[in-house]
Amino acid sequence: MQILIKHAKPYRGLLIASVLAVVVMAGASLWQPHLFQKMISAILADDKSKLLGLGIQLIVVALLGIAAGVLNTILAGKVSQGMAADIRAEEYAKIQSFSFGNIEKFSAGNLVVRMTNDVNQVQQLMMMLLSTVLRIPILFIGAIVLAIYTIPSLWWIIVLMIVLIVASSAGIFAKLGKSFAKIQSLIDTNNTLAKENLQGVRVVKSFNQEGNETQRFTDNTDELIRVNIKIGYLFNFTFPIFMIISNSAITAAILLVGKDIVKHPENLAAISPFVSYLTQLLMAIMIGGMVSTFASRGFVSLGRIKQVLDTKPDVTYDPEAPAENLSGSVAFKDVSFTYPGDEKPALKHVSFSIKPGEMVGIVGATGSGKTTMAQLIPRLYDPTEGEVDVGGVNLKKVNEASLRKTVSLVLQKAILFSGSIADNLRHGKPDATPADMQRAAEIAQAAEFVDRYDDGFDHEVDERSANFSGGQKQRLSIARGVIGKPKILILDDSTSALDAHSEKLVQEALNQDLKGTTTMVIAEKISSVIKADRILVMDHGELVAEGKHEELVEKSSIYREIYTTQKAKEEEA
């Protein structure tokens, strides 16, 4: 609710106008039967002079009600859409401040649902609240008061009708609420299944899993249909029950008025408005029940949005930290790291230091902690224990912009964004010139295929960069990594999709063009880092050895084992 109140503030004027329109609308619908009663009395009294005035009043009140209804719809639409856009923007900004750890905890897909589907639900909730919430109590209380005022002796019929309707509907609406919650979760599952399947379409097709995937989707959809049908049944029960109760009340009222009409002739004009108030009362209860079931969906979504907005980013920067020209040194001081939610540490008491301009290789078995180590340098995560320094500054005290300018991490999985190649390269240097792009593409061995496009760097990257091969994507992401001339360049197995010749060319170009740059190369193959100034050997999260290749072959059994196994495999091939 706090979220709604906070985001409603900028729309205070529209909101008040919308609520006033609802009051006018409800007032008009309650006033019309009363005027109608007066008209019938005038007809019975043959008072033509009054009749015309009352007729005009009735038309004016009816038109006023319609105009207020239209105005309310327009204003409620404006307010709810504006608020939804603001909430979505706040959520988006919040997610931008999240660390890797924060995003992984929610999962990227789940965050997308919270920004789209959940915000839409909140928009519908606001629309509903603005158009009905005040209307229901006004209609409910107004109809009771006016019905009793119209024929006081029949007060008990009104009370009995309310008790019967509320008693019979409470159970049904509770069941409807549960079914709506189920529908929401089934729709979420459907979205997830469709997303996973389409994103992994190559895997699905290559493993011939279309049948299984379709079955999983169909099972979920069947359940969705079953719950929807159940909702339909519940509604089918609800309306006849309500109609039986209200029609019985109306019939009883007419019979009782008819019986006493000689004693109370004034009730002849009153019976029609009385019936009209009973109908309005029934409508108020029905709409109230519906709104409360639909609103519960909106409130669940609101809760999910609140979870995102209330999440504290794991990694925050001190806005007061001064911008500085950091050098290319890196130091790990007794660093341990455990992923959020994991029990086993991925890094254990790792210490080393790298001088500016050094070329360092990092090797180790899969899962030994190489990528984790690399991710701590651009501060994608903070260490659980110990300290990471870049350019001699503890990352917990570093200026964010200075760190971004200094460190560039090229990930194992090359990710490009839709847009042009140039747009992608500008992520590495916003003011990159065509000459910068050409230079970076040459280092990354991407120039050879970019030059072949008629539109060169303006060539479009399709969604999920489907129009590029794995190797081309890797080359472009290396180009993006080097274009800003970072002081520290980390290549996390970033040449795995390149053939040996291209990999060698990239390395040579890096050595030549980025001489002063500290380069950390994480590699599966020792051959990729054999010439490094130093190689760090990781094993089960620990740094078990460091030195030049020849030294390590001598002194590290783990390194020797990896090296001899890889060499034997290469010779076999």
Ligand SMILES: Nc1ncnc2c1ncn2[C@@H]1O[C@H](COP(=O)(O)OP(=O)(O)OP(=O)(O)O)[C@@H](O)[C@H]1O
């Ligand atoms: N996001 C994550 N959440 C939880 N655990 C993770 C996450 N990423 C990695 N791990 C775990 O941390 C450990 C180290 O993983 P890491 O990716 O750093 O290894 P690696 O040496 O880079 O492996 P590879 O050579 O296969 O890329 C592994 O046990 C892995 O399961």
